[in-house]
Amino acid sequence: MKTTINDFRVVVPRDSLIQRIQCSYCGNNTNRTVGKVDKTSEIELVECLNCLLVTTNYFPTNQFLESYYKDNFPDYIGKYNPNEKSKVTFSKPSRFASRLKNLLPVNFFNLTFVRILDFGGADGSLALAFANLLSDTTRVEITVVDFGQDLIKSMKSNILIKKISVIPEHEEFELIIASASLEMLPNFGQTLRLLLDALANEDSVIYIRTNFIQPIRRFFPFLDFSFPAHLHDIGPDFWRSFSKLESETFQVLRTETPISELDFKSFPIRWLIATGLKFPSRLEVKMFPNKLKRFWIYVGSWEVVVRKLS
Numbered sequence: 001m002k003t004t005i006n007d008f009r010v011v012v013p014r015d016s017l018i019q020r021i022q023c024s025y026c027g028n029n030t031n032r033t034v035g036k037v038d039k040t041s042e043i044e045l046v047e048c049l050n051c052l053l054v055t056t057n058y059f060p061t062n063q064f065l066e067s068y069y070k071d072n073f074p075d076y077i078g079k080y081n082p083n084e085k086s087k088v089t090f091s092k093p094s095r096f097a098s099r100l101k102n103l104l105p106v107n108f109f110n111l112t113f114v115r116i117l118d119f120g121g122a123d124g125s126l127a128l129a130f131a132n133l134l135s136d137t138t139r140v141e142i143t144v145v146d147f148g149q150d151l152i153k154s155m156k157s158n159i160l161i162k163k164i165s166v167i168p169e170h171e172e173f174e175l176i177i178a179s180a181s182l183e184m185l186p187n188f189g190q191t192l193r194l195l196l197d198a199l200a201n202e203d204s205v206i207y208i209r210t211n212f213i214q215p216i217r218r219f220f221p222f223l224d225f226s227f228p229a230h231l232h233d234i235g236p237d238f239w240r241s242f243s244k245l246e247s248e249t250f251q252v253l254r255t256e257t258p259i260s261e262l263d264f265k266s267f268p269i270r271w272l273i274a275t276g277l278k279f280p281s282r283l284e285v286k287m288f289p290n291k292l293k294r295f296w297i298y299v300g301s302w303e304v305v306v307r308k309l310s
């Protein structure tokens with residue numbers, strides 16, 4: 001069983017697979033095949049013709065996924081921060097925090113009380129690193145939603161952090177972080193809806209980072225899609241459709257490629273390759289910051305910031 005960085009591949013037994021007919025986001029059942037999860041696999045990647053979400057045409061059963069994550073994740077997650085206590089799939093959470101700070105609208109930083117939901121946030125290191133960048137006079141409550149037991153401790157009295165296993169009902173948040181989590185869910189659409197509904201008010205924002213590797217795999221088909229961990233490939237085309245379908249209630253504020261989840265010091269070669277591939281996209285975003293259509297899509301991952309309008 002492989003658990004190296006960015007390689008989650010295992011063969012899923014046929015009786016642990018369920019065929020998926022309808023789009024996980026919009027429910028549409030017309031699609032086109034855009035690739036396979038693996039050269040030798042029969043499992044295809046299909047793009048919904050309505051919302052442009054790319055998804056595998058088979059999902060593993062929940063029972064399979066439960067034992068898969070239990071067996072693989074603790075080992076896998078430790079590889080990103082070999083010399084630190086953080087247990088998240090992002091090297092050096094402070095890098096993530098600075099990036100997120102640059103992406104959010106300036107009025108977010110005027111808030112004196114901020115509730116943060118860190119969905120699939122593992123030990124909560126990313127949300128806490130971001131909260132540590134806020135003023136000491138800002139009261140922050142972080143709710144981490146994840147199945148593991150680990151939870152990082154806050155060293156500041158203005159920041160409270162707790163952990164639960166499901167998205168809380170009847171609670172609202174000024175900021176939701178869903179970093180490298182939504183692409184793993186068979187019920188992607190339902191979960192995205194729950195998260196959007198949990199945004200507190202006008203101007204509350206959700207940050208979403210996902211894998212987006214299929215365009216590169218057209219040229220390098222040996223690259224791993226990481227099935228069955230990854231079930232969706234989510235990039236700018238999907239978010240452009242989302243912005244049309246949800247235009248009355250949500251606005252896509254940022255749509256671009258994230259920084260590499262690996263830091264230069266620990267993973268120099270991979271960092272250089274990832275950062276090189278992302279460079280044309282960076283230029284494109286600088287030149288056309290407000291365009292939702294993106295030309296350079298050979299980047300490996302994608303991120304958006306979505307604001308609630310009403």
Ligand SMILES: [Zn+2]
Pocket residue numbers: 023024025026027028048049050051052053
């Ligand atoms: Zn769809």
